[in-house]
Amino acid sequence: MEKIAMIGVGYVGLVSGTGLADFGNEVICIDIDEEKIKKLENNILPIYEPGLLDIVKRNVEKGRLTFTTDLDKSIKESDVIFLAVPTPSGKNGEVDLSYVFNVIDKLAKIIVSYKVIVTKSTVEVGTGDKIHERLIAKGVSENMFDVVSNPEFLREGSAVRDFMHPDRVVIGTDSQKAIDFMKEIYRSLYLLETPVVVTDIRTAEMIKYASNAFLATKISFINEVANICERVGANVQVVAKAMGLDGRISSKFLHAGPGFGGSCFPKDTLALTKMAEKAGTKATIVEAVIDVNEKQKMRIVEKLLKFLPDLKGKTIGLLGLAFKPNTDDVRDAPALTVIKEILVKGGQIKAYDPEAMNEMRKHYPEISYVASSKDAIKDVDALIILTEWNEFRNMNLDYIKSIMKNPIMIDSRNIYDPQIVIREGFQYDCIGRSIR
Numbered sequence: 001m002e003k004i005a006m007i008g009v010g011y012v013g014l015v016s017g018t019g020l021a022d023f024g025n026e027v028i029c030i031d032i033d034e035e036k037i038k039k040l041e042n043n044i045l046p047i048y049e050p051g052l053l054d055i056v057k058r059n060v061e062k063g064r065l066t067f068t069t070d071l072d073k074s075i076k077e078s079d080v081i082f083l084a085v086p087t088p089s090g091k092n093g094e095v096d097l098s099y100v101f102n103v104i105d106k107l108a109k110i111i112v113s114y115k116v117i118v119t120k121s122t123v124e125v126g127t128g129d130k131i132h133e134r135l136i137a138k139g140v141s142e143n144m145f146d147v148v149s150n151p152e153f154l155r156e157g158s159a160v161r162d163f164m165h166p167d168r169v170v171i172g173t174d175s176q177k178a179i180d181f182m183k184e185i186y187r188s189l190y191l192l193e194t195p196v197v198v199t200d201i202r203t204a205e206m207i208k209y210a211s212n213a214f215l216a217t218k219i220s221f222i223n224e225v226a227n228i229c230e231r232v233g234a235n236v237q238v239v240a241k242a243m244g245l246d247g248r249i250s251s252k253f254l255h256a257g258p259g260f261g262g263s264c265f266p267k268d269t270l271a272l273t274k275m276a277e278k279a280g281t282k283a284t285i286v287e288a289v290i291d292v293n294e295k296q297k298m299r300i301v302e303k304l305l306k307f308l309p310d311l312k313g314k315t316i317g318l319l320g321l322a323f324k325p326n327t328d329d330v331r332d333a334p335a336l337t338v339i340k341e342i343l344v345k346g347g348q349i350k351a352y353d354p355e356a357m358n359e360m361r362k363h364y365p366e367i368s369y370v371a372s373s374k375d376a377i378k379d380v381d382a383l384i385i386l387t388e389w390n391e392f393r394n395m396n397l398d399y400i401k402s403i404m405k406n407p408i409m410i411d412s413r414n415i416y417d418p419q420i421v422i423r424e425g426f427q428y429d430c431i432g433r434s435i436r
């Protein structure tokens, strides 16, 4: 059992901190956001993540998981310090490491005994080395710390399962002492025979970017195929299914839709292109992936305009705002682009999402948020399905047609059968399935 400080209690910090406590470690989660910490102390989660609350409660009750804003005390009491602070896109799309270095500068003043400093945040390749140099420059002696890269691969919406049963754990460091600490922390996973990749720190940092960029590539690839399918009269869902049956390809991340969003793929693909540029080379494929993705989000609006060329005075119902189901995260969600474009073109919006309305309200307080899918559909001139929450999958088409002003449906997640919707009398469009 190790004593761990988890700095940053967002999606990654909260899930990882809780998961590490569940593995038997003693974890103190630290955040600068006092309100968030207060909520957590009262068993209120600041994010929506299925299954998380029960595990938080269980570990708090067992005394293995605590929450605080007191960095100094937590660091003094811990052997291993995880950084799970944001690394957003900064200037020109390069990763902004200011949150990471801000924490490192604070640590430099606190560290008086040996610590393993672990980046769980997604950081530019070379950041581990920079952290090392920075701590030395600030007077921390070399034998007082080691730096490890331990990237996180969890997916929001299934984060608990992903953390507890990862496909692999990556540990990047050149210190055997740090490797021993990390192996002890993840001992439960060793017992489950989870593959552990131990490598140097730069390779570990690159594994995270390469993995995310590859998954994003699959999405943009299938979206491009979808667009070709529409023109040549093929069905992208069947194409993807048959492709996915090939074990070399796999069916995962082959769902055509409105483009990828979320807190990782957009910023990590962009950061990889910038890293390549800085290193004097070019990430040509990843640049194309980003370009295809931006165009894909716009295609949803183009599909709407095909049915309603003038949006002035028109009300559009949006079902789904989160970048995917089972999360309240709207960071870089396709919904942001769709909302912006509809408003610019003079349209009005009624939106419903089971979990993400509070988050979207921070970006677009001016649109109307309603309490149910029925309210979002009633009296609208067109309906766009943007997130495939289960509750949108099986709506009574006859009924929704009867309460809409115009029966127009854009199904950006391909959750309805075109033949059935059109037979019900809708004007309907979707992604990559030709409508005849």
Ligand SMILES: NC(=O)c1ccc[n+]([C@@H]2O[C@H](COP(=O)([O-])OP(=O)(O)OC[C@H]3O[C@@H](n4cnc5c(N)ncnc54)[C@H](O)[C@@H]3O)[C@@H](O)[C@H]2O)c1
Pocket (backbone or CB within 6 Å): 007, 008, 009, 010, 011, 012, 013, 030, 031, 032, 033, 036, 084, 085, 086, 087, 099, 102, 103, 120, 121, 122, 123, 152, 153, 154, 155, 156, 263, 264
């Ligand atoms: N969200 C994901 O699915 C995911 C998956 C894998 C990796 N990552 C990476 O993990 C990192 C964190 O992402 P996230 O989505 O959890 O971010 P987040 O924005 O949800 O949470 C970050 C937290 O850090 C806190 N924070 C900021 N500065 C701090 C400081 N100085 N001291 C203490 N707390 C501080 C913030 O208040 C916030 O609560 C990023 O690098 C991201 O790329 C995210």
